[in-house]
Amino acid sequence: xxxxxxxxxxxxxxxxxxxxxxxxxxxxxxxxxxxxxxxxxxxxxxxxxxxxxxxxxxxxxxxxxxxxxxxxxxxxxxxxxxxxxxxxxxxxxxxxxxxxxxxxxxxxxxxxxxxxxxxxxxxxxxxxxxxxxxxxxxxxxxxxxxxxxxxxxxxxxxxxxxxxxxxxxxxxxxxxxxxxxxxxxxxxxxxxxxxxxxxxxxxxxxxxxxxxxxxxxxxxxxxxxxxxxxxxxxxxxxxxxxxxxxxxxxxxxxxxxxxxxxxxxxxxxxxxxxxxxxxxxxxxxxxxxxxxxxxxxxxxxxxxxxxxxxxxxxxxxxxxxxxxxxxxxxxxxxxxxxxxxxxxxxxxxxxxxxxxxxxxxxxxxxxxxxxxxxxxxxxxxxxxxxxxxxxxxxxxxxxxxxxxxxxxxxxxxxxxxxxxxxxxxxxxxxxxxxxxxxxxxxxxxxxxxxxxxxxxxxxxxxxxxxxxxxxxxxxxxxxxxxxxxxxxxxxxxxxxxxxxxxxxxxxxxxxxxxxxxx
Numbered sequence: 001x002x003x004x005x006x007x008x009x010x011x012x013x014x015x016x017x018x019x020x021x022x023x024x025x026x027x028x029x030x031x032x033x034x035x036x037x038x039x040x041x042x043x044x045x046x047x048x049x050x051x052x053x054x055x056x057x058x059x060x061x062x063x064x065x066x067x068x069x070x071x072x073x074x075x076x077x078x079x080x081x082x083x084x085x086x087x088x089x090x091x092x093x094x095x096x097x098x099x100x101x102x103x104x105x106x107x108x109x110x111x112x113x114x115x116x117x118x119x120x121x122x123x124x125x126x127x128x129x130x131x132x133x134x135x136x137x138x139x140x141x142x143x144x145x146x147x148x149x150x151x152x153x154x155x156x157x158x159x160x161x162x163x164x165x166x167x168x169x170x171x172x173x174x175x176x177x178x179x180x181x182x183x184x185x186x187x188x189x190x191x192x193x194x195x196x197x198x199x200x201x202x203x204x205x206x207x208x209x210x211x212x213x214x215x216x217x218x219x220x221x222x223x224x225x226x227x228x229x230x231x232x233x234x235x236x237x238x239x240x241x242x243x244x245x246x247x248x249x250x251x252x253x254x255x256x257x258x259x260x261x262x263x264x265x266x267x268x269x270x271x272x273x274x275x276x277x278x279x280x281x282x283x284x285x286x287x288x289x290x291x292x293x294x295x296x297x298x299x300x301x302x303x304x305x306x307x308x309x310x311x312x313x314x315x316x317x318x319x320x321x322x323x324x325x326x327x328x329x330x331x332x333x334x335x336x337x338x339x340x341x342x343x344x345x346x347x348x349x350x351x352x353x354x355x356x357x358x359x360x361x362x363x364x365x366x367x368x369x370x371x372x373x374x375x376x377x378x379x380x381x382x383x384x385x386x387x388x389x390x391x392x393x394x395x396x397x398x399x400x401x402x403x404x405x406x407x408x409x410x411x412x413x414x415x416x417x418x419x420x421x422x423x424x425x426x427x428x429x430x431x432x433x434x435x436x437x438x439x440x441x442x443x444x445x446x447x448x449x450x451x452x453x454x455x456x457x458x459x460x461x462x463x464x465x466x467x468x469x470x471x472x473x474x475x476x477x478x479x480x481x482x483x484x485x486x487x488x489x490x491x492x493x494x495x496x497x498x499x500x501x502x503x504x505x506x507x508x509x510x511x512x513x514x515x516x517x518x
Contacts (some may be wrong), residue, residue, distance in 0.1 A: 011045060021064070027071045033063045115143045119150065126154060156268055184284060185256070187231065190277040193218045202282070205247050205256075231258065231280055244285065255289040256282040314343050366492060370405040371413065373438050373447060373513070380418035381436070384425060391430045395421065399438040404515040406445050408493045416486045416497075417447065420509045423482065424451035427507070440515070447511040456501040464499055 018034075018041060025031050037060035044053040118135060125133040133154055135147035176197065179186055185202035189195060195213050203210060206227045213221055222229035230245055245256045259281045264273040317340050320328065328336065381395050388395055406413075424434045428451045435450045456464065456471060463469050467484040483497075490497050494514055501507035 011048075014041065027067055030064060030067055033060055033067065036060050037064065115146075119146065122150065122154075126157065132158060152268075159268055185282040186279060187228075188277065188279040189218055191275055193232075195221065196277065205282075244289070245282070252286075254284060254286040257285045258282055310343060310346050314340075317343065366409040366412065368407055368409055368493065371408055371410045373403060373406055373413075373445060374399055376410065376414045376417055377436060377438060377447065379414050380421055383414075383418045384421045387422065387425050388434075391425060391428070393425055393428055393430070393432055393434060395434045395436065397436045400440070403438060403440065404445065406513040406515045408495070408513060409489075412489045413493070416489055416511065417449070419482045419486055420449040420511075423509075424449055424453070424507075427451060427453040429453060443515075445513045445515040447513070448508055450506060450508040452506040455503045455505050456499070456507055457503055458501070461499060461501065465497070 018038060021034055021037075025034060037057060040053050040056040040060060044050060044057060047053060122133045122135050135150050179188075179197060179199045182199055183201065185205055186197075186199045187195065187202050188197040195216055195218055198206075198208070198210060198213055202208075206225055208221070208225060208228075218228060218232055222232050227245075227247065245258060247254055247256055260278060261281065262278045263276050265276055266273055317336055320336055377397060377399070381397060384395070421434065421436070428434060432452045434452075436447070437450075438445070438447050440446070460471050464471075465483050465487040466480075468480040469484075470480040487497050490511060490513075496512045498510045498512070499507060500510075
C-alpha cells in the first residue's frame, strides 16, 4: 500500500478552510469554482496519492484567487470613481451656497429698507392730503400686515374727505321722500331703540305727530301709544307665532302683518358686522284676512249642512242592517258596509272641518273639569278597535295606578287621543302593536302613543302640526287637519303635544297635561 502524499492533519485543516470558503461566496462564478474544488478534494481524499487531483485543486484555488483579485480591482475602481463624484458634488454645493450667501449679502438690506422707504413716502403723501395713496406688498409677512393697516387708514381718511354735507342732506331727503310714499307704514329705530324716521302711513294709523316722535325713545312713546307698544312687544315674541295686528284704519278694522328687518353693516376696513338699528314694516293684509274669514265661514256653513244629511244616512244604514227591516244577501251587506265606511269618513272629515273653523274663528268652547285619563284612553281605544282589527293591530295600554286627575275638556281630550291612535293605526304595518302609556313626571301627567310604522322624515317634523299639511308621498287618506286641531285643543287646555320620529322606526306622540293635586 502506497504511503499517502498528504497528511491527515493537512486534510482536516483544508476541510476547515474549504468550509469557510463555502460560507464566504460573494462573486459571480465563485460558487461554481468552489463546487469544483470540493469535488476534486473529495476525489483526493479517496486517492490521496493522485497527482492529477492535486493539480486540479491547485488550478481551482488559482481560479478562485484570480476571481477575487479581479473583484477587488473592480471595486477599487468603483470606490475611486465615487470619491471623484463626491468631490465634484461637494464643489458644486459649496459654490451654490456661496452664490446664495453673496445674493443675501447684496439684497437683504434692500429687502428690509425698501418697504420702510415706501412706507415713509406714502405717509408723506397722506400728510399732503393725497388720500388715494396705497401700499402693496406681496406675501403674508409683517410688511403685508402693515400695508393692510395703512390702506385701511387711508381708505377711511379718503371716505371722510369725500363726504360732503350737502350731498348727504340731498340723499337723506331722497330716502325720506321714498319712505313717505310707501303704501305700508314704516318705522325706523337705531341700535338704542330711538325713533329715526316714521312715514306718513305710520303716523296716520298711530295718531302721532312727526315732531313728537323723531329722536325720542320708542319705550317712552309706547307708554302713551298702544300701537308703538304692540310693535315693541312683537319684536321680542316668537317669530313662528302669528304677528298680525288688528288696527282701526281706513274707517274699518284692518289687519297688518309686522316685518322686523335688522340693519347690519360692515364698517369700512373691518370684517365683523355691526348692528346699527332696525326698521319695522306693517304690511296691510286686510284683503287676505277678509278672504280667510269668508273661507272659514263657508267651510263652517257647508260642514254644518253636511252633518245633518250624513247623520240621516248613517241612521238609514243602521235600519238597513237591522234584521227586522229585512234580510240582506252577502252582496248587499258588503255594499252597506262600504257605505258605512264612507259615511264614517265623511262624518269624521266634516267634524274636523267644523273643529278647525271653530279654532280659526276663536269660537272653541271648552268644558274644563276634573277627568280621569284612563277613561279617556279607554274610550279612545274603543273608538278605534274596529279599525285596528282590520289590520290585525293590537293596542297595548299601560298605566300606573292612582294617577291624578287632570283639568281638561273630556270630549276634546278623548278626541285628541282617539285621533293619535287612529293615525298610529293608519300608518302602522299589519300585525304590529301600538303602545300607549300614562304616567307622572315633573309634576306633569304624560300620555304617549307609540307606533312601529313608517315614521316621519325629520325635515317634515317642524310642519307636522300645520293646518292642511300632509307629508309628501303619503298615500293614506286624510285632510291634514287632525294634528293641527289636536295641537290647538290641547294648548287651549293648557297642555302641550310633541312628536319624535325617524324613518323606518315609527313615531311617538306625547301629550302633556297639568294635573290636579292628589
